[in-house]
Amino acid sequence: MQGASRGALAAGADRLDALTGAPGADGTGLADDLSAVAVAFGRDASLRRMLTDPARPAALRADIVTSLLAGKISADAAALVAGLVRSRWSAPRDLADAVADLAVRADLAVAERDGKLDDVEDELFRLGRLLDSNGDLALALADGRVPADKRVALMDGLLSGKVDPTTYRLVGRLVAHPRGRSISAGLTEIGKEAAARRERLIAYVTAAVPLTEQQRDRLAAVLKRMYGKQVHLNVDLDPEVLGGLSVRIGDEVVDGTVATRLARAQRQLAG
Template sequence: MNGASREALATAREQLDALTDNTSVAPAKLADDLASVTALLNREGTLRRALSDPAKSGEAKAELLRRLLGGQLGADSVDLLAGLVRSRWSQPRDLVDAVEELADSADLIDAQRRGALDDVEDELFRFGRILSASSELRAALANQVADARAKTGLLHSLLGGRAHPVTERLVTRLVTAPRGRSLEGGIEYLSKLAAARRDRMVAEVTSATPLSDQQKRRLGASLARIYGRQVHLNLDVDPAVLGGVRVRIGDEVINGAIADRLDEAARRLAG
């Protein structure tokens, strides 16, 4: 997003956090409402354009939204959406993207309240690895002509009872309404969104052998010193990894004797 849309999204994120700081607000209900509005706006171009029209006043757009959706959504959802449409958006699709992000964030807030955010992050990562390893599963879930109910059933057979309900909801929405994203890209987006709930970075760590608890603590502490933020480790094992360990954070990849290199880098930065 650029310009006005970026500012509007930042404001919307703050409004979501302020709203869900109130423990009487149910984040899961909020997520369901926002997801249904995402689908509506994605489908109805005329409504999407009307609610993001810069020629209309913010109050006029908020009133239109309340008139159309006020009786179908919870009051908290309507208030949040009214704030969204009052803002200026560079293009109508940015509004839809923002509503979708808030829906996913609300589900992650639900997981956080339940003390399950770490589990959801790990499950999203593992599901991404399963997708990468199975071309048949990837093809079945990405099939654009397949029935959404069939995809939902397939996902439930894979995740139901094995993953946290928030993980299943997030993945199901991604698969049944990808909105032009690849499955791998969507999983990566959700993982980053989950990490952002704790203002953390995500490091994908691939080692030749499983890391011990002490090695994980040392690696996490070294990365935190370098980046100045808590770093969540997504762990994978691949005997073919050269140098014993490979760490990827965003576009940056570090190979080799990782703990020693990180400790040295941290000392240099501190100096």
């Protein structure tokens, strides 16, 4: 998102935080409602254009969407969507994407409240790695020619009873409505949202053997000093690195693996 859309989403996220932070807030219900609205908006281009038309007064746009949603979703969710519709948008499609994004944030707020946000991040990462290594499964989960309920049933057999309920809901919505993304790409986006919720960076670490808790804590502390933020470690094992670590944060890569050092030495000898 660019320009006006980014500002509109930020304002909506602030309102969402106020709702999910209230005592007794039903974050799961709010996420369900927002997800349903996102699907409806995603399917109806004419509705998106009408609700984002700058020539139509903001109050009128809000009244239209409030009338459409009355009795179908909670009052809090309807008010949140009406607030989004009052905002200016760079492109009509951004409205549907923003509502879907807020649905994800509502679910992550539930995980954070329950002290399960780290678990959800880890599960999303592990599932992403599984799909990266199993192309047939990744294609089956995202195949638009297969009815959504059958794709979700496949996901259910894979995850039911094995992951946190928030992870299950997030992945289920992604599989049912991928919004033009691969499942792996969608999982990566959600993982970034989860990390940003704690204002943390995600470090993708490749090691030859599993890291001990002490090693993970020490690495996280070093990276925090380097970047000035909390850093969540996603550790992937690759015996071919032989030893050492490769750490990627955003576009930056620090490669201290033995395999890389050997390759560098061989190039120097060859030169």
